[in-house]
Amino acid sequence: MPSQSGETPHGQFSPEHIRATWSGTASVEDAAQAFGLSRSKSYDLVRRGEFPCRVLPIGRTARVVTASLLRVLESGEPEYNGASSASPNPS
Template structure:
């Protein structure tokens, strides 16, 4: 059985994510596989802070952007003030 390597996301894909994502999606953004992402979360070593909602983990898009060094684009509305 062949194993798949984690494929990271392009900056535009990360920017398009919702405000909070599941740990598998967060791991993919960081080029981590599912098993590695869960192992790091259980050890408290995931690269970004995780929110624990019941038995589920969630990561904030803002934290992913920060750790990946992706600047959020400014809009004309926010710079016009």
């Protein structure tokens, strides 16, 4: 359902709200809404390994790591699933 008139998804999907109400993982659909992406675009990014935050494949489904989602929302920097091996952190 669409959000109420005048209400932005940022309130429901703000880092504070997510931190207070979400568990350790979230559905791809919920994470997509937090990023303002469509469901189909999100699953396409998951399949390509380019979803903005860490995704755990569990059988035929996928779960988004809430801590990773929060870091991306707060920093604006994506954490692709293979990003840590591609570009190591400076020491």
